[in-house]
Every structure is written in C-alpha cells, then in structure tokens.
Amino acid sequence: MTPGLLREAAAPLLLLGTIAATALLAVDVWAAAGAAALTGTGHWTPPPAGPALLFGLLRDGPDGVLAAGASTPVFFAVLVTTVTLEVAVGIVAAVLIGNQTGSHDPQRSLLQARELGDLTGQAAMSRARKLRPGTGDLGPSDQGLRLLSIQRREVWMSWEDVALVIMGPRSNKTSAIAVPTVLAAPGLVVATSNKADLWALTSGMRANAGPVWTFDPQRIAHVEQTWWWDPLRAIADADPAERVEAAARLAGHFVGTIGGERRDPFFHAAGEQVLTNTLLAAALSDGTMRDVVTWLQPGQRGAIAALDKAGAGTEAADLEATLSGADVTTKGIYQTARTATKALTSERLMRWVSPPDTWRDAPTTTAPVELDLWDLHAAARHGRATIHLLSKEGAGTAAPVVTALVDRILEIAELLAQASGGRLEPPVVAVLDEAANICPIRALPQLYSHYGSRGIQVLTMLQSYQQGVGVWGEQGMQALWSAATVKLVGAGVDDHAFLQKLSGLIGDHYVERISTSVDRSRTSRQYAQAREPVMPASALRAITRDHAVLLSTGRQVGLGRLHPWYREHDHADIGAYADTALAELRRAAARALGPDNPVNQAEGDRP
Template identity: 45%
Template sequence: MSRPGGIGQEYLPWLIPGFALLNLVIFVLLWLGGAFAAVLTGHGWQPAPFTLDAYSSMVTGNTEKVWPGVPPYLVYGAAVALVLLGSSPLALLVRGVVRWLRLREPRSLARSDELSGMIGKGREARARELRPSLRDLPRLSADDTGNLLGELMPAGPELRSSYEDVELDLMAPRAGKSTGIAIPRVLRAPGAVLLTSNKSDVFTVTRQERAKVGRVWTFDPQGIAYTERDMWWDMLRGCDSIEGARRLAGHFVSSVNDDSSKKDFWIAAAQNTLTALFLAASRSGSSVNHLLSWLADPADRTPIDLLRDAGMSAMADQLQGTVRGAVETRDGIYETARQCVACLLDPEILAWVSPDPDLPEFIPEEHVLGRDTLYLLSKDGGGSAAGVIAGLADTVIRAAVVAAERMGGRLDPPMTAILDEAANVCRISDLPDLYSHLGSRGISVVTLLQSYRQGVRVWGEPGMDALWSAATIKLLGAGLDDADFVDKVARLVGQHDVGTSSYSRSKDGTSRSVSYRQEQVLPADKIRALPKGTALLLATGVRPALIRLRPWYKEPNAAMISAAAKTEMQAITDRAAAEWHRRESRQFG
C-alpha cells in the first residue's frame, strides 16, 4: 500500500553518511588551507592533527590554536582558493559523467556517432570521393569538405553537409536565415556563387570578401543596394529554342501567378504567346524593345513572319491563330501577357537586359566555371523584377548543369546557389523537379522560405511536397506557426519510451516499480518554440538532430568582415542619398 512520505523515509538513512561526508570535505579543505597558510607565513609545513578538537577550532575561528602565528583570514582564504582551483576539474568531471549518462539513455535524437558522414574523417572521405581535385591533397580545409550547418547540441561537434546535398530551410523572419545560413555559405563557398534576395544585408557583409577571390556581379535593377549598373545580361540569348523560350516565359508568368500549379486559360495562353514572341525575337536578333512593341499591337504580323523565316512554321501558325481569334479573346491574352512582363516597361529595369557596348556582358556559361559571385536583388510586390531575377537564376543553374555534364557529371569546384526569398523574388516554377538531380551535378542549392505554406502558395501542394521530399537536408528554425506542418514534423521526429517510477510501502518494506509510455521526442509546441539561432536538422538516412547555427559574427575573422561591412553600408547610404537628391532635382526642376 502506498503511503505519503514513503519516498522521504526511504532516503532518510542516507542523511547520516551524507552529513559525515560534508564535514569530511570541510575538514580536509581547512586542513590543507591552514597548512599552506603556515608555509606562506614562514612557519613551515604544519599539518593539523585529524582530531575532533582540531576540527572544532577550525570551524569556530580559533585557528591560531592549531597554527600559532597564522592569521585566521589566511587559513580561510587559502581554503577558498583551493575550492576555486578545484572547481574547474570538478566541472569537467561532472560534464563527463553527464555525457556518459546521456549515452546510456534511450536514443531519441541523433548523436555524433550516427552523423559520421557529417563530421571528421567520414566527411573528408566523402569530399575526396565527390571532388577529384581533392584526392591527392594531403590535408583538406574544413570548407573543402562541405557546407557548414552548425554544431550538434549541446556541445558539438561541427556538422557539415556534402556538396552533393540540396537543402531546404524553413524559418520565420529574423530567425537567423541571413546571419546563420546565407552569409556563412557565401563567405565559405569554394566555387561560383549565386545569391537571390530582396534585401541588401547579405550583399553588404559578403561583397568585399568575395571580391578577394573572384569578380563580383551585382544585378540590381530596382536599386536595392543602390549600385550603379556595371553589367548587362542578354535575356533573349537562351530563347533560341522552344524549351528556353518557354522557361523564360514561365518565369514571368510565375511572378504574377500565386500558384504555378493552377493556371487558368488566360495565364496558360499568355505563356504560349510570350514563348512565341521570345523565340521570334531571339531567332531574329531583335531586342526586348521590339518584343514590347509586338505585345502592344496584337495585329503586328512581324513576329509571325520572323518565325516562318526561322523555319518555326508550327509556332508561327499557333501565334497566328491567337492573333486571328475573337478580338475579345485575343486582347485578353495579350493584356495578360503584357501584365506578366510589365516590369520591362521601366527603362531602368530594361537597361539591365539590353545590350550595352560600354559595359561587360554577364555570361552564365563562364560564371559557373570560376569563383565569381552573382548577386540578384529585387523588391517584392507590384513592379518587381522577380520574373527577370528568376530567369537569370534559372539560366545560371542550367549553365552549371551543362558544365557539369562536360566535366564528367559533376562541377569541381561546386557551385553554391542560395535562393533566399525564393517564394517572392525567384519563383522557378519547376524548382521541385530540379532538386532531384542538382546535387548530383555538384550544384549545392539552398532554398530559404519563411514557412511551408509559403512554398505551397508558389508551387502548390504537390510541388511543395516534391521539394520537401527531394531535399536531402532540411533545417527547421524558429517561429514555425503552421500547426498542421509542425504536427507533421513532430510525427516525423518520432516517439520514445519514457519511464515513470512509482513507490509503494508495505509491512515487507518499500518497493519501486517502473512503467513506460510513448511520448513524442519533440512535441509540436517545442518545435514551434525553438530558440532563435537553433534548428531541427532532418538529413536523409539519419535520425533528426538539434543543431545550433553558427552566425558569421562569431567566427574568428568577424572583426575584419564587420569593418568591411560598415564600409560597404556607408557606401550604400551615400549612394542612396545621391539618388534621393537626383530624384528631387528631377521632380522640382
């Protein structure tokens, strides 16, 4: 029968040896402290006798009875010093015991022995296997072996994914996406870099560092960082095939269509029309200005004739069918197409995708072979250049795939593509399909989203499920508020056995029994409440793990990078002020 107080009575006999042990520790500390104090005062080594009378004198302050001529404060000071000196080894001992006890607990989240492919020699062996250029090097730097993910909680080690992995990161705003993921990846990338963003923070911190290893290209048509235009990209260059033209048209359509998996008649027809016009312009050497004029006048037969001259009769017939259709239908299709490319009506955006003999041309096929960096910056919302940004990002990724095939299947060094704000400024409609093979090409892609639902809004439920499944590395950070998704993650993390002890007391004595029940390793509320700077790691083939992100400002060279970032920020501020004055003077004459 259970009885209140049974547990306390069971441990009552331990109070006597515990009290004796405490007194023994105090006695030993005072004994050693007095002996050392005697030496320090010139009285020589005078250990006190192990008697009750000596102990009584020590604890009552009458230490001079034991060590004549030695001030009591020196005895107690020496004892305190011994406590302080012994605290560090004691802490290490306790830490080791705690770690040993943790290893004996039932397994729930992954530990370092299960993540051997992300640490130490296992990670290095994998890097040598994937990159032929590393096989004969005696030693490899950490950045050559993979992408830094963070440190396994609670005390390490450092975890890195391989350059064969493709990554999907879901984190709320200000949860560490830029400081803990995007910026470190750009700074540590061994090869070419592609970054998309709607802010200038990553650009500000990393531009000067990347300029030390290669050329920096900044595609900033809407003045996110207020950079002067020092490049141009031939948007129509890759539209000489139907596939290339349709892909570019799809990027412009996706920039105005919230769910690429749901295209109504007007959206689908507008994409077909833009495909034909892009193809006609590319094959004939026409400019984007010509394309805009064709869109403005549906009755203009020029693109139809150009397609026929290029031997694209079927495409010409399709475009002619659209032009000859009912006026209301034709005008609706063309108006939808005009809305999709409306950003090109801005002459400042148009200049970035039009030939300029005074500026260097950005050539994706050359970019992916070196260590250059491309920043693609665009605003959200209406008037954004998201379609252009997505088109250029997709062109670079496809150029990397072609280069990898020419190298035997994999880029070496690998290219790093960081698609920050991928749902807003870089809506590549078939990104879920690309994820399935980009890693095997040596293209390390990181897609950053604020939530799972944000991805559903862009790619639809099937597309987002495909992206989730294809990502070999998934990081789930702080602030995930989608209850259904978080509950799904909690089920993926799994359950473990939790033991509950119960005690009963009878005339035969006290007995203890343990019962077990299944509980979730990380309930949904704990996943939602992950602290800022931490993340749940879901890697293919291993248990989930909790990691601590390692922000760039905690690295050894952070001071130097921070100084360069301040210089860059001042330059952006100066350019912003100059732009403001320019607009004011233009407005008021």
Template identity: 40%
Template sequence: MSVPNNRRRDPGGLSGEVVLLWVGIVVVVLGVGSIYAAMHLGHKIAGTGVVVPTDPFAVTFGLFGGDLAWPGAPGWWVLAGLALIVLALGTLVGVALARRSARRTRVDRAAAYMGRGRDVEGLSRKHVSRTAQRLGVQAAPGLPIGVTVSTGQRLLSSWEDMRMTIAGPRTGKTTSMVVPEILDAPGSVLSTSNKRDVVDQTRGPRAAVGPVWVFDPQGIAGEEPTWWWNPLSYVTDEVRAAKLAEHFASGSRDPGARTDAYFDPAGQDLLAGLLLAAALDARPITDVYTWLTRPTNQAPVTILTEHGYTLTADQVAGVIAAPEKQRGGVYGTAQQMASCLTNRQVAAWITPQGPADTRPQFSPEEFVRAGLPSAAGESAPTKPGTLYSLSKEGRGTAGPLVTALTVAVVEAAEELAAQSAGGRLATPLVGVLDEAANVCRWRELPNLYSHYGSRGIVLDTVLQSWSQGVEVWGESGMKKLWSASNVKVYGGGVSEANFLEDLSRMIGDYDRLSSSTSTGRGQRTVSQQLHRERIMDVADLAALPKGRAVVLASGARPTLIRTVPWMAGPHREAVEASIAANDPQAKRTLREAHDEMATVAAATPLEEAP
C-alpha cells in the first residue's frame, strides 16, 4: 500500500536526512575537537610530558583504545570550559535563529523562488546610479522601493521608470511608498490625495527644500486660500478647452455610471466652448456656470466669433437654437459637469477675490522651471517646490480641478522637457498620484504614461484595487496603464480573485519534490515525484502580511520585498517634526506611527533601512 508524503518542502529547506547528517557531523567535530583540545592543554597544564599526536582522530582513538592516558583534572577543567563556550555560542545562535524566525512571515518561504541577485539587478542601487549619472541627475540615484526578503538587497526605481502601486487600505502604502518617494525626490514634486496625512508628514522636509503649495479647496487640511490658480490659464485653444471639459466630465460622474450617447458628449462639447469663450474674454471660470444657467445667452457665441473661433461659435449657437427640451438636456448635463464651481469655498481658490486681491497666482510653467539649472545669462533658478492637491471623493467635489491642475503641471513639464537637452528635464519631476481613481481621474493617462518616462516626468499611480482603475480607465485602459508601468508594486489588501490570479501567474511556478513510501513483501520502497506549483497562490496574495510587497519590474523576475516605512528611514526625525508642527492630532499620529513601526520593525530592521 502506498502512503504519499504530501508535506511541502519550504523553498531552500533541508530534508530530514540532510538535517540528521549535519547534526552527526557537528557532534563528531565538537566531540573530537573537545577531546583533542583537552588532551593537549590538559597534559601541558599537568606537566606530564606525554606527547600527544597532532591528528585529532589519532588522539581520540588512542584515548579510547588505552594507548594515551587522560591528563586527569586539568583535562576535565578544559572540557568544562569548552562546554561552557559551546553552550554560550549555542545560546547566541538559538536566540539569533529565534529572532530571525520571528521576523519571518508565512509568505517569506516564497522569496527563495523569486527574483534576487542578478534577477533584479536592474533595480539595484549600482544600476540605477549608473542611469542617474548617464541622465545627469546628481541629487539622488532613484526612488526607493524596498528591501528584498531573500538577500536584503535594496531596490530602487530609476529616473526612467514609471511606477504603479496597488495596495488596499491600511497596508502602509502611505508610510512605505508615498512619503519616501516624496522625500527622496531631487526636484519639484506633485502629489494628490484625499487625506491630509501626506501633507502633514512631508510638508516640513519639503519646505526646507523650496516653496510649498497646498491646493485645498474643500478644507481637507484646513488650508486657507493664500494663493489661487486660474484653470482658464490652461485654456489656450479649443484643444485644451476640450481637455479641461473632459476633466470636469470625468470627475462629475459616479464610478460605473452609464453615460447618455447624445447628451453627455453634447454637454461636454458645450462646456468646452464656454470654457474657451471665458478664457478668451479673460473672465473668471465661475462665469461659465452662470452661462450654463442662461441657455439663451448669446455672449459666448459673440466672444468666440470675435476671436476667430467660428466653428466653435456655431457649435454653441446650434445648442442655443435647438428645441427647448433638447437644449435643456444639453445645458443640464453640462451644469452637472461643472457643479463644483457653485461651491464658494472652491471658488476662492480659482478666482481672484476682487480687484485688490494681492494673493500670488500659481503658475504651472514657473513651478516646473523651479530648481532646474539656468542657462548662461539667466538669473539664478528658484528652489524646487512641492504641490499638494487635495480633494474628497464623489460628485460635486473639487476632483475635476485637482485633475486639471495636475494635468496643467505635467503638460507644462512636458513642454519644458521638449525644449531641454536630450528632450527631458535635467532634474526629474516626481508625481505621486495617490488615490488617483478618486481625486485625479485623468482619462488620457494610460496613453501618455510610457511617454512621460522619456521626458524626465516620473509618476507613481497609487490605487487601492484593480477595479478602481477599471472604473476610471476601463478594462483595456487599466491594462494599458499596468503594462506601461516599468515598476509595479502590489502591497496586499486586495480581494479580487481575477487580478490576484493573473498576478499569481506572473509570479510563476516552482518545482516541488515530494516522496512516497510503499511497502510490500517485507520491502520498503521510497519514490520521488516532481510537481509544479504556484510560488504564491491567490490566497497568499490576498492575505499578504503588512510589511511585505511583490515587485514586478521590466526585465526582472518578480521579487518579494520588505517595505521600509519612513519611521525606519533617514527622514524619521524630520517627518516627526513635520507632524508635530502641522498635524492637529500629532500625538495620536505619532503614537500610531510608533505602533506601526513596532509591527513592521521585525520585517524591516533599522539597520536595513536605506
């Protein structure tokens, strides 16, 4: 009868026979070595004059065979001393192994079968440093990713790599990904979020580098509108007007909402025409909503005609002249798209507050130029700045404006890169689009992602799940965005079987050697079989422990990493000071940070922090 042995061997583990063999070797070495040392030292201490052979085995066999005499008490003292030394060393080794075992999680066994060493050489500090040197970036070699579980190798993404991070809530993506990326950026930084924690944790260190701009039209961080930005400054022609209208349309729809085949495109086109008219006439953007409440107002048509946009004028005029129900449907759809403009709190951030308004106006063009080397004869460059754009989720929020501001900055950087040496920014612009699916629904992002990497515009799109991206960009758009990302990080906390199944297949398989025992006719036979199994199955990925992440990079095998939170990095003191200065609940935040550090300290020891 055959009795299969289905116990899975741990990757890189030892079989029972090998373990017994090594135990036997250690016992023999310790026994023979101890007798050899006791005989030599004991006879010298006792002064017996006995000549002890230099061969350890000859000494052992001679002692037990009666050819050599035991040195008496001195020999026993030497053995006792050696026993104490071995016991102390064994205790230290045991404690070290126990600590190492405590640091390991249930998925760490998979690390031995995943990428390490040369498999992830493209993410090594040496490799990304060469890339930074080739691109002329001296301030930093790249952005941190984490530390490999198998070898403790630090991984970084280069200034040509576009990134995507997918991790569920409370998985540490802010502390381990978003904050370290912002703090290690060599130049200007663009960040989006729906919470104030990113601002509170990084504002202090970034303020020491250059000016800080917090776009907070919904009061998430309690920021006062001490500056303003005119969204219509982005609108220079009908193409950009259409882009801005698309941001309003995308941000105003509920996730998964169905669109009307006629009224939605017509409403978006109408909104684009009104935005262009307001920009041409140097009006505040709030006038656009006023026009939308007056469907028969001919002022936009007149403005567009006077500036030579006759076809756009005809388009708006056609809607005005349409039957009442049709016109009402188009104008009503456009009103919903621009509903965020009715919020007085929002308006204070995007319109001047009277003719005596002395607040500085934010300029995306000046922002992206800050910190870049100046040409001969030009004035010294300003310091690189940081722009935080905050908004809540849902309809009627400032999400369309956050998207518009983000696009305005990135496109300004793209234009500047096209005029720079090598067609890329001398100092990369780092953009961390946290909660991108909620507050920055940039529909064209998948089509542009890979292009930005060649321009020195390094983006990391951070999502809570695959389905979040599908709601914004569709299945094909999300796949395009995923494929265009040179570095993909999965940080756990996702329960979507299809996504995790695809991820499991990308991680790959390993060959498991199993044995079975059969007995018959007084004989025992052991046979071995080779089985192919997933390195990490769906259950492993769904329950990925905090402090672990899977990294997939172009040209590298998937690897398992320990994430390194800011509490274990070089910016810890600066971040804690920033929290104390900016967070109204600083004590609780710092306590939570210390608790999180205690949780992941075993997985990411301080000595391994970059």
C-alpha cells in the first residue's frame, strides 16, 4: 500500500484498530481471569467472554470478573504481561510498516551509521592494530585518517586505503581534508600546494614533532632555501641494468608538462627519448641539471661524448642518429626536449636542483645542503617528518620538479616497504593538493592499486573529474577512480556528466506519484510509485561546503559532515601557528619588494 492510500484510509483504519484493540483487551482480561481461577481454585473457570468483561472490570475492579477464590495477583500479572507483549509487537509492526511506507525518503537509501563496519569505532581500531602490529598501544587518532562523520559517527580512512578527493575551489578541501591529514600523519608526510595556506597551517605544529623541509622556488611562502635536491642521483644510484629506466622515468615528468596544441605524437616521443639519453649522460658523468640544459642546445655534442666515455654506446649512437637526421626533424625533436625542460631555464628553480658551486651567483648566506631522500625517510623512523612542496601552475611553474620529487619519495617508500616485509611503519602519507596542476605523476593510476598495501596512503585532490581526464586521459582517470578505495566528492563540482555518473552510482529510490481527476460528482486520486535518483545531479551540485559524498569499497554511498580544522578542539593552536607563519611571510614578501618599492615607502610613511 502506498503512503497516499494509507493517508486516505487513516480514519477507517483507526476505527478498525480501536475495535480490534478493545476486542483483544477483552480476550486478555478473559484469559487472565481464567488463569487466576486456575491458580486459586484448581479449575479453569473464566467469566463469560464479551465486552461486558471490560465494563465489569471498570465498574467493580477485579471482583467484577474474577470467580470466588481466584488469585488477584496472578490476574494482574497475566494481564500486564500479555498487554505488554502485545504493545511491543504492535510497536515493532508499526516500525516495520513505517520503514516500508517511508522508503521514499532518500536518506534511507544512503549509508547509515550502523553500516559503517570497520570505518568507525572499535572495528576501525581493530583493523589499525592488524595493519600496524608493531606500534604497541594505539590511541584514538592512530586508527587512521579521519574523513568526516555520518550520523555523528566518525569515519576513518584505514592505513591500507588510498583516496581520491574531488572538490571545487573554496569548498573546504584544504581546511577539512588537507590540513587535518597533514597534522595527523604518524610519520613522513608529503604535501603539495599552489598556495601558502596549507604550509602556514601545518608547518609550525609539525615542526614540534620533527624536521620540516619546504620547497619554495617561486616564493609562495617566502621560505629561505636551506637545501637542494639532485634529480640525477636516482639514475646514478640505480642498478646499472636499470639506469635507462630511471632516466626515462625522470624524463617523463618533464615531458608530461607538454600538453594541448604543443603535443605532437612523433616529436613528443622522440623528444622524450633525447631527454632520457641526455639525463643518463649527465648522471653517468657526475654532471648536473645545468649540463642537461646546456646539452640540449643546438650544436651541443656533450651528451654523446659523456655517454661514449661511460660506455653507454647504444644511447650515444641513438643521440648521434638523431643529430644526423634531417635538419628540420632534428630541430623539432630537440625543441620538444627544450620545451619539456623550460622550467629549468629559471635560475631560481635551477638553484633547487643543482649544487651551490654551479650557481650563477654564489649564495649570500650559508650554502644550502643536499637533501638525500633516503635521509628524509630515515628521519621519519624516529619522529614525524614533513616536506612541503609549493609551486604555482602556468608560466614559471616548478611542476616538473615537484612531480619528480614526489615520485622519487614514493618510489623509495615502496623500496623500504619491501625491505620491511611488505608494509611501512609508520605509514607514509602524501597529500597531493592540486595534483593535476603541479604534481601530475604519469603512472599514478597504475601505482595507486598497490600503494595502500605498502603502507603508503595517498590522497589525490582534484577540482573536477575532467581535470583528471586532462592529465591522465579518460582510461587513466577511470583507472585512478577505480583504484581509489575511498572517494570523496564535495561542494563546487559543476561537471554535469560526472555528477550524472555519480548519481547513478548512488542509485534510485521509490517516490509516490499522485494523479487527481475531478468529475461532476466526485474527486478521485490514483497513487503509484516510481523510481527516482536518491541524489540527482542538481542535488549533488548543491552540496554545501561542510558536507561531502563518501564512496568506500563494498558499501553504500554515504553523505557526511566534514571536520574543518577551525571547528576542532586545537583550532586555537593551529591558528596561532598560522598567524605567526603568515606574519613572517608578509615581512619576507615586503623585503623581497625592496625598500624603494612604492608600497613599502607608503608603509614606512604611516605613523
């Protein structure tokens, strides 16, 4: 029966229910009186059945229905017991009927708190103990990374999950996901961002628990450079049989920044091969990234000489063949390689990937030291280590270096996991905010499938599904979506095709349809049930900033409330550290403008 029919039949059903309840109560009184007589006299002598029983009970009390010698306590005990049982059965029946007739409520079709399983509570803690058996007693915050709450039950991402977060701009992505995750990471955390807010909100508190490194070539946070990283070390340190693959992996991060109309299939592949061989030449000859940029210039044969000297004849011959080709073709191939490494023409960025003794201008303060990424992981074994990687998108971006850095850190994490019996302890957490713009790791969809099992928790954060398609292609983005065991979709998503797809994953529910017809004598209504999306695309687009849709493997889709840092118990401490960091940032930015800048002069004129 549909809810509409139930509403129209309410009055007759209420009357029938009253009559049935009265009759049932009369039967209860009759049975209780019979039981009382049997107990008191040894004979079953109930009063005559009928409505008169209730009138007699109301008028004269138990004496009006009990035979002589019947036990009054037994009468009341039996009557109260039977009535209580019948009321309980009635309540259960009403709830079941209500669940059936209320199935049109879309919230009933979403993930409920009782269905969370090992995403919450003791089950989540038990799962954490199995995944981190060597950590001793685990505290409440050690059960995983908290994502949101469903019906006031906290939902945790476990230490074998990887996540994909899709939220539009200014949708609490940083405040509710990135900041809490960075602060909660138990060991090494890698965080990328194109703004200073994530760094400002987390670096101070993380510094209390361990070392913090910040990569900031574009002066987003105006952090002084104290270290540099050699991308070629991964090639030089690799097994001789794997050095070409290591060089190709590094080259892919640079060539991957070429997109749109600049991408030509032939020149793209040939340029990547040239860059691979040039990187290999620099690594084998103890060269630097400056040598790579130099050897890609027209007429340069330094890479060929370095490869020949190192005994890499095949790669040297490959470069020789490219240089000996048609002039137009050779120029196109090398121009593609130069375009891929265009970011390195910035001296500011080059200083972060080359030794100080090769800089155009000597360091004015203490020379930065080389950061060995193995030392980075070693530091996380004894405390909480943090590395912030900052880069803007567009012209002058440091995205190729950020991508190479993150990929190498995660590659080392995999090697350490294998050497540790399969899983890292403590886990490595990577928060890849603005991943499509500043950290587009080419192989990320393929790597995602086994990161979680290694104790590497990666959260890839995008502004839209299509943004991921633009980086990894339709198949690659679908692979990334499928490999992510936890998916969060929040506010600000305007991709209609994606929202339609998400609505289909959430599923349908039944809604009531009412059609009314009127003729001369009467009005009639017809009720029917139809299927509609639980959350249509319009509802998904209208999700508020403090909510997100949760998709977790093996469960219904849920809708939960986010936990932005400014609503947490330690928000005052976080805010205080952020205020200090931002104040220093403003002072550093003002110094960078110079004393003759009109803005600084105006500030100096203030009383």
